[in-house]
Amino acid sequence: MTNKITIAIDAMGGDNSPAKTIQGVHYFLEKNKSNNDYLIHLYGDSSKISYEINKFKIPSDLVKIVHTDGVVSDEETPLTAIKNSKNTSMWNCIKSQTEGTSDISLSAGNTGVLLVVSRMILKMIDKVNKPALAGLWPSNKDLNVVLDLGANIECNEENLVDFAELGSALYKSLYPNKKPIVSLLNVGSEEIKGTEVLKRTFKKLKEISNSNSFSFNGYVEGNKIMSGNSNVIVTDGFTGNIALKTAEGTAKFITDNLKKNLTQNFFTKISLIFSYFSLKKFKDKLDPRKYNGAIFLGLNGPVVKSHGGTDALGFYHSIDLCYRIVKGNLMKEIKNNLNDLSSD
């Protein structure tokens, strides 16, 4: 491995790939012209990838194609994936980390297979029992990390404490000079609320709060996830997945209704002329593509999952996330946090 940040990309995963993934790479290169600390490795059908690459002026010294024959289909299940996917772009993109040719892997392909294959190839970090899927949420201040978003349906207090450490490490890799504030998602903010697992987690997090890893802020309710008062919000994968999707559904419901109302007649169309730039800013802030990319934490190497249905701009944001995570030394932050935990 060079001392440059090397991002391994599954160029074939997700809708409309590799056209979308390569255009995403193009956006990334355009935005990072002045940086020369990275390399991109593209895994997939080399002729299809080359065809897309030729549409843009992509410098060949920054991008390398690694040919693979297969692609993980959306129909593949985690159960059969290990047998069937060894020649795929996804498998080899992850495998590159153990071979020492990349620092991080990114795919927009089949989520279930990605989780299983990543875990199989990269293996769990010694002290961690369950991996977690972390997402970035917009907040009133900037953004925060929420985990687990669905890797584990059921979690005990050890898992949730691990998630606090993993999520804090992720936050620190994105914001190097901030000490993260961690909260635990619950149905009330009083100490007596919630399940027995949450109460035990609360106690443990309180004990290790103000270690080097994070400060613990207690329970947070669903309506405060986006308040900006917490940087890392910890929950089990069932609850996190329901919260994430409910937020997505609510946002869609509201913006669809807004759109309908603002385009319904002549007057509202005139109004759009005057509010165009402000509404654009509003739309940009809420654009889900900006927050595209869930980070699979707890393995001996970082894996980022892009939404399968996102477009080139969304995929660009996932590449950018990979770049920032490695630059922020995620794996070192995780190691430090877990050492903190075991010394308590």
Added chain:
Amino acid sequence: MTNKITIAIDAMGGDNSPAKTIQGVHYFLEKNKSNNDYLIHLYGDSSKISYEINKFKIPSDLVKIVHTDGVVSDEETPLTAIKNSKNTSMWNCIKSQTEGTSDISLSAGNTGVLLVVSRMILKMIDKVNKPALAGLWPSNKDLNVVLDLGANIECNEENLVDFAELGSALYKSLYPNKKPIVSLLNVGSEEIKGTEVLKRTFKKLKEISNSNSFSFNGYVEGNKIMSGNSNVIVTDGFTGNIALKTAEGTAKFITDNLKKNLTQNFFTKISLIFSYFSLKKFKDKLDPRKYNGAIFLGLNGPVVKSHGGTDALGFYHSIDLCYRIVKGNLMKEIKNNLNDLSSD
């Protein structure tokens, strides 16, 4: 009891009461001038209530004041409430149902105490083990019922099946000619997804689907709660509470940002002139006051909980909900549904 619908209202509960509750009653009377099938009983400090009533032209034949000395404070805990609250407006407002002087009870007071006191006075329906708090959510079609929103942190499959029956009965009382479509909230729509409790509930609901009570539509994910394809969404109280509050938080985040962007400069202020009526329609549709009122189900009498912080208009919507529920024969619908269940 007369054969008129009698709504017992705790006039003292919630912020800014009884001013807000009485103004809410005033709105209700104004909207229902042409109906003469109801009576309102107001529980609380008679001099304070009379003072508020005198601000409006409230016909004395429709409204009766029942004096009580005490008020349940926000600081009262469910543990001490039973001892301390027997002389309160809340207690007596619920008690009126067992005394045969009302059909339904409404309070904007302390939620925890309301749940405990209601359960103690009204008692559980024989065949139901746990009561549930049901809410109305806006959807792309009209509205749907979601339960449990927080009465029970942990639920088994029997509880969730009961919730399906209770929620369907509520929906039928609001929409008498529709057979409700029930869905089970989960992290995926495939049958293999979710916890063991959910899988067992899925199996049971599938067995009793297409009874007189409801049709079962399988699992629904958080982003589809508002799609309009389900009328009743069943979940445990922990998950339901997280989903509800996350939706509230997301809606607030978006509308706050929209407001900020639409009032930020001269041009956007002009745009508001042209879009005023359309934005008002948009705001009205999303106005949480329209959906104010959670229904406590599973007891031998219906209890509605209004948000404590809502205003007179929000409280009016809760009174209206009480009126519609009793008119739609909620308790009879519940009985029919539970009979259906035991005959399966």
